[in-house]
Each structure stands twice: as structure tokens, then as C-alpha cells.
Amino acid sequence: MKYNSGKKAECPLDSRLRALFTDAHDISERMVQEARFYADEIQRTLTHLEEFHRQKQGTHQVTVTRMEENDAPFKSLFSANPANLDKLVTQRRLVMETLEDDVRSQSTRMRKVRKRLLKTAERRSNEQREQQRLITDASIFIKHYKALIGA
Incomplete structure (x- = not known):
């Protein structure tokens, strides 16, 4: 509906509705x-x-590659005393298992952080969509109101 500014004065309700719509539109853009x-x-x-x-x-x-490259000198060194080699192998295996566990736990933590970030983003996106829907509903209401006033 078009308003004739020269023939008819705008009623206070229309100006208030227009101001509310403008505010809602600004809020929507900011969101x-x-x-x-x-x-x-x-x-x-x-x-x-x-x-x-x-x-x-x-x-x-x-680190794994370097350790594999450095195995040759140690093999010849410990071939004379296999008991020390067994101890070293056991210790090395424990260190490697600890490192692998650390990497797995860090990977798990990163997945949890990603999930939490995605859930937060999804929640915020849903909130933004709901706000946009409310603003659209207000706009439709204002149009219907103006149509009723004009009829």
C-alpha cells in the first residue's frame, strides 16, 4: 500500500510499526x-x-624414520650382549607405545573440540534462523495490518 504524504497524515501506529520494522531489520542484518x-x-x-x-x-x-635409520649401529653394538638389547628393545617399545597413545589422545581431543565447535556453530546458526523467521513473520504481520487499514 502506498502512502500519500500530501493528502493523508500518517497515523502514530503506522509510524511506530515502521520504526519497529526498521529496528527488526537492523537487528536481523547485525545477526x-x-x-x-x-x-x-x-x-x-x-x-x-x-x-x-x-x-x-x-x-x-x-622421529620413527630417524630411529629406524639409527638401528644399524646399535644392532652391531648389542650383538655381543643380547640381554642389554632385550632391555633396550623393551624400553623403546614402551616409549613408542606412550608416544602413540599421546598422539591418539591428542587426536581424540581434537575431534572433541571440532564436535563442540560444530555443535556451537549449529546452535548459533539455528538461533540466527529463528530470529530471521521472527523478523519475517513481523514483516508479514505489518503488511497484513497495512492491508487491513487500507481496506
């Missing part, structure tokens, strides 16, 4: 911007966590 910013922040955090995880895996692999 959408905040949701985008939050999603970008989550993406940056996930990227950082993935890079950290890749670095940890790379460091572990380099």
Missing part, C-alpha cells in the same frame, strides 16, 4: 553479520587445528 563472522572464526580455528595435527603427525613420522 547475519555476526553469524558470518562466527562461522569464519570457526573455519579459521578448524584450519589451525588441522594444520597443528598434520605437523604433529609429520614430527612423529620423522
Whole structure:
């Protein structure tokens, strides 16, 4: 419905409804911007966590490779005394198992952090959608009201 500014004065209810609609629209735009910013922040955090995880895996692999390369001198050294070799092998195996457990637990923690971030992002997104729906409903209500007033 169009308003004739010269022929008919705008009623206070119309101006109040227009102000409410403008406020709701501004709030909606801010919420959408905040949701985008939050999603970008989550993406940056996930990227950082993935890079950290890749670095940890790379460091572990380099350590394993170096240990395998250094085995030859130790084999000849301990061939004379197998009891010491057995002790060293047992200790090394325990250290490797501890390292693997640490990597697994860190990977588990990272998965939990990702899940928590995704759940938080999903919850915020749902809240933003609900706010947008409420604003749309208010807009529809205002249009119907104006149509009723004009009829």
C-alpha cells in the first residue's frame, strides 16, 4: 500500500510499526553479520587445528624414520650382549607405545573440540534462523495490518 504524504497524515501506529520494522531489520542484518563472522572464526580455528595435527603427525613420522635409520649401529653394538638389547628393545617399545597413545589422545581431543565447535556453530546458526523467521513473520504481520487499514 502506498502512502500519500500530501493528502493523508500518517497515523502514530503506522509510524511506530515502521520504526519497529526498521529496528527488526537492523537487528536481523547485525545477526547475519555476526553469524558470518562466527562461522569464519570457526573455519579459521578448524584450519589451525588441522594444520597443528598434520605437523604433529609429520614430527612423529620423522622421529620413527630417524630411529629406524639409527638401528644399524646399535644392532652391531648389542650383538655381543643380547640381554642389554632385550632391555633396550623393551624400553623403546614402551616409549613408542606412550608416544602413540599421546598422539591418539591428542587426536581424540581434537575431534572433541571440532564436535563442540560444530555443535556451537549449529546452535548459533539455528538461533540466527529463528530470529530471521521472527523478523519475517513481523514483516508479514505489518503488511497484513497495512492491508487491513487500507481496506
